[in-house]
Amino acid sequence: MTPLLRADGVGHAYGKRFGCRDVSFELWPGEVLAVVGESGSGKSTLLSALAGRLDLTEGSVHYGDRSIAELPESRLRKLWRSEWGFVHQNPADGLRMHVSAGGNIGEPLMANGWRHYGEIRAAAAEWLARVEIPVDRIDDPPTTFSGGMRQRLQIARNLVVSPRLVFMDEPTSGLDVSVQARLLDLIRSLVRELGLSLVIVTHDLGVARLVSDRTLVMKDGAVIESGLTDRVLDDPQSGYAQLLVASVLR
Numbered sequence: 001m002t003p004l005l006r007a008d009g010v011g012h013a014y015g016k017r018f019g020c021r022d023v024s025f026e027l028w029p030g031e032v033l034a035v036v037g038e039s040g041s042g043k044s045t046l047l048s049a050l051a052g053r054l055d056l057t058e059g060s061v062h063y064g065d066r067s068i069a070e071l072p073e074s075r076l077r078k079l080w081r082s083e084w085g086f087v088h089q090n091p092a093d094g095l096r097m098h099v100s101a102g103g104n105i106g107e108p109l110m111a112n113g114w115r116h117y118g119e120i121r122a123a124a125a126e127w128l129a130r131v132e133i134p135v136d137r138i139d140d141p142p143t144t145f146s147g148g149m150r151q152r153l154q155i156a157r158n159l160v161v162s163p164r165l166v167f168m169d170e171p172t173s174g175l176d177v178s179v180q181a182r183l184l185d186l187i188r189s190l191v192r193e194l195g196l197s198l199v200i201v202t203h204d205l206g207v208a209r210l211v212s213d214r215t216l217v218m219k220d221g222a223v224i225e226s227g228l229t230d231r232v233l234d235d236p237q238s239g240y241a242q243l244l245v246a247s248v249l250r
């Protein structure tokens with residue numbers, strides 16, 4: 001069997017300095033991988049390198065058996081339309097803020113060939129309900145939504161096309177704790193229902209604990225420790241991971 005995503009010695013340098021370096025892992029269908037570490041440890045750089053949004057300075061990333069660096073631009077665009085999603089930390093980066101909520105969900109469907117207005121609107125309404133946004137807000141733009149609602153809408157916009165792989169960059173940071181908890185529950189149930197694979201970047205070990213199967217701990221651009229999330233968090237082996245866990249528990 002082939003993993004859905006495979007990173008081999010992935011590195012990206014900004015000029016002479018590496019933002020992340022020598023990162024390797026396999027992600028299997030239906031699996032959730034958390035990338036944790038303190039600010040500046042290279043999490044976002046790694047996520048962007050994996051998603052082909054930053055060039056690789058070293059190493060390779062395979063999606064199935066294809067190297068992402070070798071995919072033609074048209075194939076990459078098609079992947080983003082139908083098989084991949086990216087949930088940004090700031091919902092404004094992943095939404096069209098002045099387009100209605102229904103339009104935000106309908107657009108990716110239209111990009112995949114949906115043409116029937118009634119069906120698109122029905123699918124949008126169904127997804128709004130799924131992410132717990134009142135369906136009577138379907139014609140309102142996200143500028144009129146709260147932070148938590150915007151983030152749920154961004155998730156709906158990404159998941160409506162049933163992608164296989166979704167990248168998330170700190171999707172819950174900046175939200176109230178109670179809003180965060182519900183959003184994490186939502187992410188977890190959608191992952192299970194849809195059989196998605198997820199790479200989620202977070203500085204919050206609690207987020208990793210709640211949603212992920214496996215965790216990579218990063219420091220100074222390198223992976224310090226990796227393994228099953230429960231093992232990494234309950235029995236960290238490296239001094240750095242022990243410190244990280246201890247600092248949360250204190």
Ligand SMILES: Nc1ncnc2c1ncn2[C@@H]1O[C@H](COP(=O)(O)OP(=O)(O)OP(=O)(O)O)[C@@H](O)[C@H]1O
Pocket residue numbers: 014018019020037038039040041042043044045046203
């Ligand atoms: N555009 C850039 N140009 C130059 N250096 C960068 C750039 N973006 C990030 N870096 C550097 O790369 C390293 C990793 O940064 P990165 O943003 O990936 O960390 P992070 O773990 O995601 O941090 P945070 O949690 O604060 O977002 C840091 O040393 C950072 O200064």
